Amino acid sequence: MIQKTLPNGETVTAYPISIPQQFMFACSIQYGQDALVNNIGSGYYWKGEMDFDIMKKSVYEAIGRCDTMRMRFAPDETYKVLQYITPETEMEIETLDMSGVSLKEAHEKLKEITHGPVPMFYCELHKIWLVKLADGYNGLLFKLQHLAMDAYSTKIFLKDIMEIYLHYVKGTAYPKPMRPYVPALMKELAYMKSEQYEADKKYWYDSLATTTEPIFTDYLLDNRLKKQRETYPDRRYCDIHSGSPEAGLEIFDLTAEETQKIFDMCEKNGLSVCATLSMALRTALSVFNDNEQDVSFKMIVNRRGNLNEKKSGGIRINFFPMRSIVSPETSFKAAIEEIEEVQNEIYSHCSLGFWEMLALRHQSMPKTALPDSTYDSVGFSYQPLMIIPNLDEETARTAKGVWYNNGASMIPLYITARHRAEDGGLEFVFEYRKTPDPTYDLTVFFRVLRDALLLGTENPEMKVGDILDKAAITDEERNGK
Amino acid sequence: MQELIAIIENYVEADEITAKTSFKKDLGLSSFDTVCMIDEIKTELGVKLEPADFVKYKTVGEMAEYIESRK
Numbered sequence: 001m002i003q004k005t006l007p008n009g010e011t012v013t014a015y016p017i018s019i020p021q022q023f024m025f026a027c028s029i030q031y032g033q034d035a036l037v038n039n040i041g042s043g044y045y046w047k048g049e050m051d052f053d054i055m056k057k058s059v060y061e062a063i064g065r066c067d068t069m070r071m072r073f074a075p076d077e078t079y080k081v082l083q084y085i086t087p088e089t090e091m092e093i094e095t096l097d098m099s100g101v102s103l104k105e106a107h108e109k110l111k112e113i114t115h116g117p118v119p120m121f122y123c124e125l126h127k128i129w130l131v132k133l134a135d136g137y138n139g140l141l142f143k144l145q146h147l148a149m150d151a152y153s154t155k156i157f158l159k160d161i162m163e164i165y166l167h168y169v170k171g172t173a174y175p176k177p178m179r180p181y182v183p184a185l186m187k188e189l190a191y192m193k194s195e196q197y198e199a200d201k202k203y204w205y206d207s208l209a210t211t212t213e214p215i216f217t218d219y220l221l222d223n224r225l226k227k228q229r230e231t232y233p234d235r236r237y238c239d240i241h242s243g244s245p246e247a248g249l250e251i252f253d254l255t256a257e258e259t260q261k262i263f264d265m266c267e268k269n270g271l272s273v274c275a276t277l278s279m280a281l282r283t284a285l286s287v288f289n290d291n292e293q294d295v296s297f298k299m300i301v302n303r304r305g306n307l308n309e310k311k312s313g314g315i316r317i318n319f320f321p322m323r324s325i326v327s328p329e330t331s332f333k334a335a336i337e338e339i340e341e342v343q344n345e346i347y348s349h350c351s352l353g354f355w356e357m358l359a360l361r362h363q364s365m366p367k368t369a370l371p372d373s374t375y376d377s378v379g380f381s382y383q384p385l386m387i388i389p390n391l392d393e394e395t396a397r398t399a400k401g402v403w404y405n406n407g408a409s410m411i412p413l414y415i416t417a418r419h420r421a422e423d424g425g426l427e428f429v430f431e432y433r434k435t436p437d438p439t440y441d442l443t444v445f446f447r448v449l450r451d452a453l454l455l456g457t458e459n460p461e462m463k464v465g466d467i468l469d470k471a472a473i474t475d476e477e478r479n480g481k
Numbered sequence: 482m483q484e485l486i487a488i489i490e491n492y493v494e495a496d497e498i499t500a501k502t503s504f505k506k507d508l509g510l511s512s513f514d515t516v517c518m519i520d521e522i523k524t525e526l527g528v529k530l531e532p533a534d535f536v537k538y539k540t541v542g543e544m545a546e547y548i549e550s551r552k
Contacts, residue, residue, distance in 0.1 A: 176494050267505065270536030272512040305517030306491045340512065344532050347516040384511055 004074055004082055007122060014074060014082035017147070018188040019353040020315045024147045025081055026355075027410055028120075037245060038146040041114025041404030043107075043131065044158055044421070045139030046395045051169055052130055056093050058165040059128055059140070063089045066157050067181035068313030071148040073121050083148075085181065095130045096141065106133050110141055111404040118145040137398075150315040151416075152302050155386050157313065162388045172390040179311040191351050200349040204357060209364040214296045214323050214375040216240075217285040219413055220441050221478060237365060237373040240412055246434050247409035252446040256425035258454060265457045269333055274382040275340035277417050279332065280453035281380055282324055282339070283467060287448045291468045296323040298411065299343070300381035301350045319354050320346050321361065321376060328465025332456035335464055379411045383418035397422060409433050413442075444477045482545035488521050489541065500542025504535055528552060 004014035017025065027037045063069040067085045076082045096113075098106035110131065119125060125145035132138055140161070144154060156178075163175035191197050216225045216238035225238045254262075266273050282295040289295075299322035304310045324342060326335045358371075365373060391399065399421040409431050416429040428446060432438050451471040455462060486498045493508045504510045510518070512532065519530045528551045538544040 270533075274512055302513065305514055306521075307494065308491075340532070343512060344516050347513050348520075384509075 002076075002079070002082060004076070004084065006074065012084040012086075014076075014084040015182070015185055016079045016189060017073075017081050017083055018185060018314070018316075019191075019351070020150075020317055021081075021083070021147050023318075023354045024315065028147075036115055036117075036406040036408045037410055038118050039114060039406035039408075040142065040144040040146050040149060040151070040154060041111060041406060042144075042154060043110060043139055043141045043402040043404065044162075045131065045133060045137045045400050045402065046391075047136050047398035048138070048392075048395050050130070050132075050138035051165075052095060052132075054168045055130055055140075055161075055165055058161050058168060059093055059130075060089070061164050062157060062161040063091065063128075065160060065178040066153075066313045067178075068148045068153065069126055069157065071125060071181075071313075072123065073125070073147065075121055083185075089124065091124050091127065093128055093130060095132065097132045099132045099134050101134065103134055103137065106131075107402065107404075110402075113141065114143040114404045115407065116143065118143070120145075120147075146315065148315065149313060150302075150317050151381075151383060152304055152310075152317075153313045153315070155383070156311060159386060159388055163390070166390045170390060177311075178313070179308045181312045181314055184308050184312040184314065188351075196351065200352040201356070201360075203345070203349040204352055204360050205363075208321070208360050211364075213237075213364070213366075214321075215292065215294050216375045216377065217289040217292055217295050217297075218377050219285065219288060219445050220377075220436070220438055221288070221444065221473070221481060222436075223289065232368075235366075235368075237369050237375055238377070239370055239373050240377065241372045241374070244433070244435060245408040245410060247405065247407055247431050248434050248439070249403070249405040250430045250432070250439065250442055252428045252430065252443075252450070253420070254426040254428075254450065254453075256423040258457075259419070259424065259426045262426070262453065262457050265460060269460055271333065271336050271460075272340050272343065273384070275336050275343050276456075277382050277453070278322065278339050278343065278380065279336045279456065280449050281378065281415065282326070283452035283456075283464065283471065284445055284449035285378065286326075287452070287468055287471055287473060288445065291328070291465075293327060294323070294325045296321055296375045298322065298376045298379035299346060300379055300414075301346065302381070303350055317381075318350055318352075319379060320350060320357065322346065322380075323375075326464055328463060328468060330464050331461045332464060332467060333460035336456075336460075377412060379414045381414075381416050383416060385419040385424055403429060405431055413438070440481045444473060447477070448473065482542065484526060485522070485541060485545045485548060488518060488525060491521065492518055498541060500540065500545070502541045503539050504541070504544070505539070510535070522548070526552075 002014045005011050070086045070089050074082045125148050127143045129141040131141050166172045167174045213236050215236045285295045286292050298319045303316040324339050401421045412433045414431040430442050448471045452467050455467050492514050515535050523529050528548050538547045
């Protein structure tokens with residue numbers, strides 16, 4: 001705890017920033033304010049009435065309950081960045097009336113609004129609007145600062161707003177309290193001096209520095225490692241990071257029925273949904289890389305276990321290498337169980353900072369590797385379904401969560417599997433760096449991923465080798481670019 | 482069982498948790514929740530569980546009995 005004097009003479013209790021916040025701050029420095037890596041732009045809309053006055057009141061109440069919606073930052077000579085919580089928000093919640101333009105035009109405009117630079121020091125970080133759209137849709141638009149919130153905390157905050165709103169308009173129960181941010185932060189800050197930190201460092205050193213070298217597996221049909229091996233035949237890592245983080249977005253859907261089949265299969269076989277989706281992803285990477293058995297990708301871990309972590313806002317994401325070596329003789333189900341074991345080990349050691357992970361990774365890489373040489377072409381996260389209770393049928397049926405991607409990606413391809421608000425079906429959001437242009441490749445990649453997932457769901461005892469054959473890239477697909 | 486319920490209540494907000502409450506179906510516990518709970522159960526109840534135990538013992542009651550048998 002530090003007593004920080006602000007430019008206006010006020011003294012506040014401030015704290016250093018956590019490891020995930022340090023990572024985001026470093027990205028801001030690396031890419032600059034204009035690169036939008038710190039923008040979270042999202043919306044939640046439904047077809048039906050919205051009492052704008054009550055919604056505004058509900059949003060303000062929810063901000064009062066969520067400390068990191070009232071977070072501010074201050075530069076500091078010792079700590080670089082300090083954070084503090086203000087007791088009240090100064091946010092003005094305005095209404096945007098887009099009912100006069102088409103939904104498509106409205107969303108383009110709303111996306112533009114979320115692309116304005118997010119502020120940093122001594123000021124409100126976030127902005128929320130009430131939105132009126134065409135065709136009877138209404139909702140909320142969020143432009144949030146990623147150093148203070150992430151996708152999970154944004155969803156919990158949205159849920160809180162809606163539960164408060166429904167309490168006032170329908171008389172349903174007022175939501176249970178959110179949790180204070182500072183105790184969760186103090187636990188994070190204490191981590192660096194804890195036994196767990198030492199245990200995590202040892203685990204990752206043993207996992208990364210003492211095992212065989214992984215191999216890069218690409219999501220592009222024109223495999224970049226193959227290209228680099230023309231010059232460096234023994235290379236197993238790849239140099240794929242372009243200078244520009246400019247990113248595009250593609251969303252691929254599974255139907256609600258397909259999603260339910262996956263869930264039913266997981267329930268019946270006692271499998272983790274996240275591990276099952278990871279299995280589909282690594283199978284697609286395997287197919288794209290001559291049925292390579294040794295596949296790695298970056299797993300993004302949310303790190304929210306207990307309620308204090310789930311309901312205290314903030315940013316808690318961290319990245320870890322997820323490596324699996326799966327024989328074609330293994331069944332889909334057995335492979336998921338293997339992945340689940342790796343996943344659970346990662347979960348047990350997931351607080352180590354990203355930069356420290358990178359350093360441990362590089363200790364074991366060949367001396368020719370550059371700082372951003374990698375074995376991982378893809379980052380992956382799964383966001384479980386979040387249900388907003390007490391919505392009426394029409395609202396629940398028409399509700400839609402929209403992600404306005406900030407147009408900047410810190411990694412070449414980031415796949416988020418999450419659920420559509422309107423029917424719970426899975427959608428796979430591919431946020432990809434535009435250079436080189438992967439848009440054709442991604443449609444093929446998702447086709448392969450989907451086929452692998454549905455084949456394994458239909459018959460979990462099917463051998464991985466058979467799934468690789470059935471999901472293989474066709475000549476037409478390979479030549480269609 | 483009350484000790485186990487007290488631990489579970491650190492992870493989910495459920496109106497009522499009974500012996501018949503299912504970890505996945507009723508409480509929606511994720512793999513990450515399970516790993517964290519295993520840690521807390523070890524600290525508070527002195528029993529080391531595995532993630533696979535949550536597949537085998539699907540309800541709070543079944544798990545409580547199993548934990549008791551391991552003490």
